[in-house]
Amino acid sequence: MTSTRGENDLITHTLDNGLRVTVRPDRSAPAVALNIWYDVGSRHEDSERTGLAHLFEHLMFQGSANVASGEHFAVLMANGADMNATTWFERTNYFETVPTGALDLALWLEADRMGTLLAGLTQENLDNQRDVVKNERRQNRDNQPYGTVWEHLQLMAFPEASPYRHETIGSMEHLNAATLDECAEFFRRHYRASNAVLTIVGDIEAKQAVTAVERYFSHLPALPPPEQPEPELLGPLSEPVRLELDEDVPTPALFSLSRSARDGTPEADAMELALQVVAGGAASRLAIRLVHREELASSVRSRHTRQARGTSSATLIIQARTGADLVKLEAVLDEELHRFAAEGPTDEELTRALALSERQWLDGTADFGGLADQYSRFACLHGDPRLADGMLSRLREITLAQVRRAATELLPEHAARVAYHADRSTDA
Amino acid sequence: MTSTLPRPGVTAPAAWLFPVPQQHQLANGLRVMTYDLPGRELATVRLVLDAPLAAEGRDGTASLAAKLWTAGTDEDDAETFARKVESVGATYHASALHAGPIASMTVPTRQLASALHLLAASVIRPAYADDEFARARHEQLDRIAANRARSENRGNMELCGLVFTPESRLSRPVDGSIDDVAALDVDAVRAYHSEQIVPSAATLLLIGDFSGTDVVAIVKEEFGDWSGSRPEQPESEAGAATTRVAVVDRPGSVQTIVRIGAPSIDRHHSDWAALQIALYVVGGHMNSRLSTVLREEKGYTYGISCRLDPQRHGGLLLVDCSVATDVTGPALADIAEILRAAVSGGITPAERDLAADNFLLAGPIAYQTSDAIANRAVRLVTDGLTPDFINNWQESIRQVTAADASRALRDHLDLARLSLVLVGDAAAIEAAVCESWPGEPTIIPA
Numbered sequence: 001m002t003s004t005r006g007e008n009d010l011i012t013h014t015l016d017n018g019l020r021v022t023v024r025p026d027r028s029a030p031a032v033a034l035n036i037w038y039d040v041g042s043r044h045e046d047s048e049r050t051g052l053a054h055l056f057e058h059l060m061f062q063g064s065a066n067v068a069s070g071e072h073f074a075v076l077m078a079n080g081a082d083m084n085a086t087t088w089f090e091r092t093n094y095f096e097t098v099p100t101g102a103l104d105l106a107l108w109l110e111a112d113r114m115g116t117l118l119a120g121l122t123q124e125n126l127d128n129q130r131d132v133v134k135n136e137r138r139q140n141r142d143n144q145p146y147g148t149v150w151e152h153l154q155l156m157a158f159p160e161a162s163p164y165r166h167e168t169i170g171s172m173e174h175l176n177a178a179t180l181d182e183c184a185e186f187f188r189r190h191y192r193a194s195n196a197v198l199t200i201v202g203d204i205e206a207k208q209a210v211t212a213v214e215r216y217f218s219h220l221p222a223l224p225p226p227e228q229p230e231p232e233l234l235g236p237l238s239e240p241v242r243l244e245l246d247e248d249v250p251t252p253a254l255f256s257l258s259r260s261a262r263d264g265t266p267e268a269d270a271m272e273l274a275l276q277v278v279a280g281g282a283a284s285r286l287a288i289r290l291v292h293r294e295e296l297a298s299s300v301r302s303r304h305t306r307q308a309r310g311t312s313s314a315t316l317i318i319q320a321r322t323g324a325d326l327v328k329l330e331a332v333l334d335e336e337l338h339r340f341a342a343e344g345p346t347d348e349e350l351t352r353a354l355a356l357s358e359r360q361w362l363d364g365t366a367d368f369g370g371l372a373d374q375y376s377r378f379a380c381l382h383g384d385p386r387l388a389d390g391m392l393s394r395l396r397e398i399t400l401a402q403v404r405r406a407a408t409e410l411l412p413e414h415a416a417r418v419a420y421h422a423d424r425s426t427d428a
Numbered sequence: 429m430t431s432t433l434p435r436p437g438v439t440a441p442a443a444w445l446f447p448v449p450q451q452h453q454l455a456n457g458l459r460v461m462t463y464d465l466p467g468r469e470l471a472t473v474r475l476v477l478d479a480p481l482a483a484e485g486r487d488g489t490a491s492l493a494a495k496l497w498t499a500g501t502d503e504d505d506a507e508t509f510a511r512k513v514e515s516v517g518a519t520y521h522a523s524a525l526h527a528g529p530i531a532s533m534t535v536p537t538r539q540l541a542s543a544l545h546l547l548a549a550s551v552i553r554p555a556y557a558d559d560e561f562a563r564a565r566h567e568q569l570d571r572i573a574a575n576r577a578r579s580e581n582r583g584n585m586e587l588c589g590l591v592f593t594p595e596s597r598l599s600r601p602v603d604g605s606i607d608d609v610a611a612l613d614v615d616a617v618r619a620y621h622s623e624q625i626v627p628s629a630a631t632l633l634l635i636g637d638f639s640g641t642d643v644v645a646i647v648k649e650e651f652g653d654w655s656g657s658r659p660e661q662p663e664s665e666a667g668a669a670t671t672r673v674a675v676v677d678r679p680g681s682v683q684t685i686v687r688i689g690a691p692s693i694d695r696h697h698s699d700w701a702a703l704q705i706a707l708y709v710v711g712g713h714m715n716s717r718l719s720t721v722l723r724e725e726k727g728y729t730y731g732i733s734c735r736l737d738p739q740r741h742g743g744l745l746l747v748d749c750s751v752a753t754d755v756t757g758p759a760l761a762d763i764a765e766i767l768r769a770a771v772s773g774g775i776t777p778a779e780r781d782l783a784a785d786n787f788l789l790a791g792p793i794a795y796q797t798s799d800a801i802a803n804r805a806v807r808l809v810t811d812g813l814t815p816d817f818i819n820n821w822q823e824s825i826r827q828v829t830a831a832d833a834s835r836a837l838r839d840h841l842d843l844a845r846l847s848l849v850l851v852g853d854a855a856a857i858e859a860a861v862c863e864s865w866p867g868e869p870t871i872i873p874a
Contacts, residue, residue: 030442073714080789101439131727250577282510367796
């Protein structure tokens with residue numbers, strides 16, 4: 001079954017083997033972004049093999065039947081490509097932006113590893129990339145101030161059986177234990193055309209792009225999409241959870257994580273705006289109160305981790321000033337959160353929050369690669385890439401009452417909190 | 429499954445040039461460069477001051493002054509100012525580079541006039557209020573502490589202190605030290621402002637779709653009455669200190685931060701393109717010589733790079749990576765050997781081609797967004813280069829041969845002049861460091 005339909009320049013097409021294709025022509029620069037999302041991430045991992053999805057992502061650069069180890073990078077770099085791959089809870093994405101004339105080459109390379117990765121998989125490559133990933137973990141987590149905070153927060157906020165309980169980078173123990181057979185099995189189960197979406201944005205005519213994808217991917221086998229774990233929908237935490245840490249960090253800090261609504265719902269969009277009201281930009285409630293008036297914090301920010309198949313999380317991150325009293329800081333924070341939950345935002349605050357979110361969206365989709373990634377996201381996790389084009393209009397429909405309801409989820413009684421008390425005992 | 433198709437070739441790329449701006453100069457000396465790029469909803473604005481930090485007075489003054497630009501003007505207090513900026517959909521921040529302060533704003537083009545009004549007020553007539561000064565100084569002190577606590581930043585900081593002589597401002601961080609900043613008062617910031625923040629030292633860059641917008645008229649309206657003249661700027665070359673080895677001791681570190689560097693050339697130098705190609709081969713990409721061995725063969729590191737960090741006059745040649753603590757010695761030995769082999773054996777024509785192809789083809793991909801163009805345009809201004817530099821540079825790259833790049837590497841990478849800074853567990857790595865790298869390490873407490 002092959003179907004093609006198009007509107008507003010955006011074309012979607014499904015190959016017989018199940019590969020879902022989105023093309024959005026944009027002739028403003030002589031380049032194209034190619035972006036593939038596989039519907040596999042750390043939530044698909046065995047609880048004894050955390051980190052496997054991301055380790056596997058590294059192996060995708062180590063060669064396949066017709067591509068030598070490292071050659072994927074080499075031939076694309078020789079064409080000026082901007083390229084990488086990332087792994088997250090619910091997906092693994094592979095992407096490159098190339099000059100238009102190199103699109104066929106990029107498609108061929110992606111098809112070769114989608115179809116024949118096992119031909120390049122060796123114990124030597126696994127052992128090498130295992131060491132690289134362990135160094136990635138050391139560099140970004142274990143050797144950074146506050147570096148393991150997300151690991152703590154997820155353990156605190158998600159129940160034992162939850163696939164969202166561990167970080168994508170995984171544990172050293174599990175990385176050490178991963179075997180070649182497990183990697184091969186991971187590939188066989190998750191890496192197939194029917195479990196992937198492919199997006200092309202840029203300097204190409206839509207039909208020509210679809211023809212090129214057919215040319216390089218249609219020979220891949222038509223396997224059924226893998227069975228997906230059941231979505232996990234948890235409500236807010238029923239009681240607060242807390243961890244106090246004395247570590248060698250430069251200043252005290254407080255991280256407050258709340259479980260929140262699934263991505264793709266108005267409740268998730270309302271949470272995004274609620275976070276902007278309390279912690280987005282220089283005029284947010286917490287910036288004005290904690291940074292400006294009380295001078296207890298040097299910065300406040302937030303992180304909204306949207307999950308489409310599970311429970312999202314909304315985290316407030318407050319960097320305290322040197323010597324600040326965390327008890328006092330937290331009292332002010334909680335007072336503001338209670339006031340926000342009771343009163344909701346003002347019209348002006350909602351307008352400001354929307355402006356900030358619009359800016360972030362426009363910045364994130366300003367280049368072909370950023371836009372392609374959003375089409376892939378909505379195609380892969382929400383079933384329709386066109387939902388990306390409606391992102392801003394959905395945000396604009398959010399009401400004051402919806403934001404106020406989201407604000408209640410940020411209350412301290414539903415939060416998992418990590419408090420860092422700067423331990424200066426190691427000072428010289 | 430049918431067999432895989434043969435690997436396709438690549439068709440010739442379209443010609444690409446970095447955009448060239450319209451230039452104007454106001455009567456007060458302010459330079460205005462407008463990059464008119466159709467189809468963009470947002471305008472990106474940068475106000476760049478040519479005020480090298482050598483003339484700032486006490487270290488950290490320029491940084492503190494710039495931070496205060498977003499903290500109120502003669503018209504608005506800090507909170508009102510922040511709300512006004514956000515109400516026109518703009519983002520605004522200001523900071524200092526070694527070349528001087530810079531203000532950065534992005535705004536929907538229809539709000540450009542309102543945004544430029546706020547920008548002009550903040551830079552020309554900042555409030556420098558006592559309470560805001562106290563707050564900003566405290567934040568800067570915290571920022572300095574936070575930077576020192578991150579091993580990567582600490583390594584960079586210590587390396588600059590080794591590579592450049594104390595007379596060179598490049599030897600010390602832009603934000604200054606805890607002692608310097610603690611000693612600053614608001615009068616020093618005001619004095620700095622009246623001396624250095626003048627229109628004849630300023631360049632305003634605007635990038636966006638300005639069809640139907642009289643940008644120069646708006647700029648004249650908001651910046652036309654800015655006055656003041658600029659003192660002679662000290663022109664200083666980055667001085668080179670003697671080669672040294674230092675270990676910042678962080679007991680228990682699971683990794684060692686490696687920073688290797690020496691003073692080097694800037695973009696004005698005739699060997700610039702050749703040395704860039706050579707260093708791309710050595711450490712500029714995933715399959716570079718350094719990355720191939722230290723990451724892809726041995727797994728010592730998540731990533732390693734070798735590159736130039738140029739200033740207007742001189743700059744830094746830098747090799748950086750983080751390696752697992754227990755392989756610090758072997759990693760250093762490998763780096764030393766790879767650099768030695770590159771200098772003595774040169775680079776191959778195939779390596780030269782890959783580097784040149786990458787540089788020449790990356791343009792339209794790297795400069796898709798207004799922010800990317802703005803960041804590059806800012807560097808052209810701060811480095812004292814003309815707006816057609818990138819397009820001339822592309823021609824230079826085409827002409828560099830493998831022999832040219834090999835010679836540039838020999839002339840500009842003197843192994844005996846490389847300084848080394850490590851941040852890690854000194855007790856665990858000291859012996860291995862002595863074995864793998866020349867020179868007696870100085871141990872510095874964290």
